[in-house]
Amino acid sequence: xxxxxxxxxxxxxxxxxxxxxxxxxxxxxxxxxxxxxxxxxxxxxxxxxxxxxxxxxxxxxxxxxxxxxxxxxxxxxxxxxxxxxxxxxxxxxxxxxxxxxxxxxxxxxxxxxxxxxxxxxxxxxxxxxxxxxxxxxxxxxxxxxxxxxxxxxxxxxxxxxxxxxxxxxxxxxxxxxxxxxxxxxxxxxxxxxxxxxxxxxxxxxxxxxxxxxxxxxxxxxx
Amino acid sequence: xxxxxxxxxxxxxxxxxxxxxxxxxxxxxxxxxxxxxxxxxxxxxxxxxxxxxxxxxxxxxxxxxxxxxxxxxxxxxxxxxxxxxxxxxxxxxxxxxxxxxxxxxxxxxxxxxxxxxxxxxxxxxxxxxxxxxxxxxxxxxxxxxxxxxxxxxxxxxxxxxxxxxxxxxxxxxxxxxxxxxxxxxxxxxxxxxxxxxxxxxxxxxxxxxxxxxxxxxxxxxx
DNA sequence: GACATTGCATAGGATTACTATGTAATTATG
DNA sequence: CATAATTACATAGTAATCCTATGCAATGTC
Numbered sequence: 045x046x047x048x049x050x051x052x053x054x055x056x057x058x059x060x061x062x063x064x065x066x067x068x069x070x071x072x073x074x075x076x077x078x079x080x081x082x083x084x085x086x087x088x089x090x091x092x093x094x095x096x097x098x099x100x101x102x103x104x105x106x107x108x109x110x111x112x113x114x115x116x117x118x119x120x121x122x123x124x125x126x127x128x129x130x131x132x133x134x135x136x137x138x139x140x141x142x143x144x145x146x147x148x149x150x151x152x153x154x155x156x157x158x159x160x161x162x163x164x165x166x167x168x169x170x171x172x173x174x175x176x177x178x179x180x181x182x183x184x185x186x187x188x189x190x191x192x193x194x195x196x197x198x199x200x201x202x203x204x205x206x207x208x209x210x211x212x213x214x215x216x217x218x219x220x221x222x223x224x225x226x227x228x229x230x231x232x233x234x235x236x237x238x239x240x241x242x243x244x245x246x247x248x249x250x251x252x253x254x255x256x257x258x259x260x261x262x263x264x265x266x
Numbered sequence: 267x268x269x270x271x272x273x274x275x276x277x278x279x280x281x282x283x284x285x286x287x288x289x290x291x292x293x294x295x296x297x298x299x300x301x302x303x304x305x306x307x308x309x310x311x312x313x314x315x316x317x318x319x320x321x322x323x324x325x326x327x328x329x330x331x332x333x334x335x336x337x338x339x340x341x342x343x344x345x346x347x348x349x350x351x352x353x354x355x356x357x358x359x360x361x362x363x364x365x366x367x368x369x370x371x372x373x374x375x376x377x378x379x380x381x382x383x384x385x386x387x388x389x390x391x392x393x394x395x396x397x398x399x400x401x402x403x404x405x406x407x408x409x410x411x412x413x414x415x416x417x418x419x420x421x422x423x424x425x426x427x428x429x430x431x432x433x434x435x436x437x438x439x440x441x442x443x444x445x446x447x448x449x450x451x452x453x454x455x456x457x458x459x460x461x462x463x464x465x466x467x468x469x470x471x472x473x474x475x476x477x478x479x480x481x482x483x484x485x486x487x488x
Numbered sequence: 489g490a491c492a493t494t495g496c497a498t499a500g501g502a503t504t505a506c507t508a509t510g511t512a513a514t515t516a517t518g
Numbered sequence: 519c520a521t522a523a524t525t526a527c528a529t530a531g532t533a534a535t536c537c538t539a540t541g542c543a544a545t546g547t548c
């Protein structure tokens with residue numbers, strides 16, 4: 045079936061848009077996309093190693109090293125030795141870095157407006173589908189571990205009977221639904237493999253059934 | 267509500283993956299991502315102008331010009347004058363270009379596998395949601411016109427009672443469902459603005475209702 | 489203690505990407 | 519119809535991206 049190909053096409057188009065938009069946005073601060081991504085990551089998540097940043101950005105270590113050097117030169121981050129390992133260093137924010145990151149750490153309005161064009165039901169399904177796809181990429185080793193519900197020790201999928209909020213987060217101790225699934229949660233704690241696998245079963249396989257959805261609409265035109 | 271932000275986060279993560287993957291794939295043919303995108307476009311859609319390619323790729327015209335020059339140097343495309351405009355030139359494929367493009371024009375297996383991890387119902391909703399989002403980006407002027415059902419003169423949304431295949435394509439004269447929506451169709455013909463607007467109403471607003479879907483699941487954890 | 493591994497920087501090279509500008513051809517305007 | 523504005527494209531110049539390859543120092547392993 046060709047739906048997978050069209051999904052890939054659509055995701056690539058949005059990816060193209062995000063990349064070109066990141067150049068436009070970064071230029072205002074005389075940063076580049078890679079630099080601004082590193083800066084925002086360090087500001088939002090605290091001191092980080094160069095190699096860890098390279099993994100997150102999906103670039104090689106020398107590329108991240110270059111970008112980090114540029115940020116240091118511009119005074120937006122500082123390098124300090126890592127007390128846990130004398131070979132490593134940690135990138136820390138500076139005040140100017142925090143100022144700039146506050147302006148960069150937002151998504152383009154056009155993309156948020158596009159997501160807002162979905163109705164609430166679609167948003168929930170879309171977010172759940174994104175979760176499944178990213179989890180799949182992660183299992184395949186194509187992307188690094190993500191701080192998402194699917195791998196979180198606090199995630200309790202499908203434990204409530206309420207179809208609007210079937211899941212539970214043991215960290216904030218609250219029920220929530222698909223539309224509130226996190227793909228990058230600050231409180232994430234990686235679950236042991238066995239727990240993650242069990243949670244994934246409960247989450248993914250319940251899928252359409254728990255939502256009382258109609259049979260699949262897979263009619264093909266050609 | 268924060269679902270839009272999480273959707274943007276997830277799309278950006280997949281975009282990051284696609285970009286890093288495009289570097290890995292292109293290196294085998296000693297091409298770069300921009301070059302391979304241009305090559306594939308020219309092979310799949312015929313001779314093209316540099317400026318048109320720049321629009322599609324979301325880069326500036328000089329960037330596309332550089333990449334085109336590299337492809338010409340490598341012998342994968344040829345430049346010929348455009349008979350319709352003596353200022354312009356068209357990039358044409360060569361035999362070596364077609365050989366290489368055949369290998370490049372596929373999506374990474376990991377991404378197709380990720381899309382395959384969705385159940386058929388989710389795929390349909392996901393593809394429809396992608397269509398809505400890309401259409402929204404297009405209306406906002408953030409991306410160029412896409413060869414998608416939403417803007418096609420042959421698209422007849424929601425004209426059949428069959429919930430599996432409610433839409434109709436007047437080009438192939440066949441019914442189809444959300445899972446077969448095109449985001450980059452070779453037979454696309456841009457509809458007049460008024461027709462496109464009417465079709466869009468029929469397509470987007472029918473949404474969840476026509477699918478007999480449950481009320482929105484928007485429970486929030488925080 | 490020898491050896492492999494890890495974290496990171498640097499070197500070297502091709503490409504990407506930008507802005508700014510120039511040239512030539514087309515289109516618009518008076 | 520001649521002048522002006524626009525369009526298509528290339529080039530120059532600069533900075534960053536991104537790669538592989540390599541070197542160095544610290545860490546872990548046996």
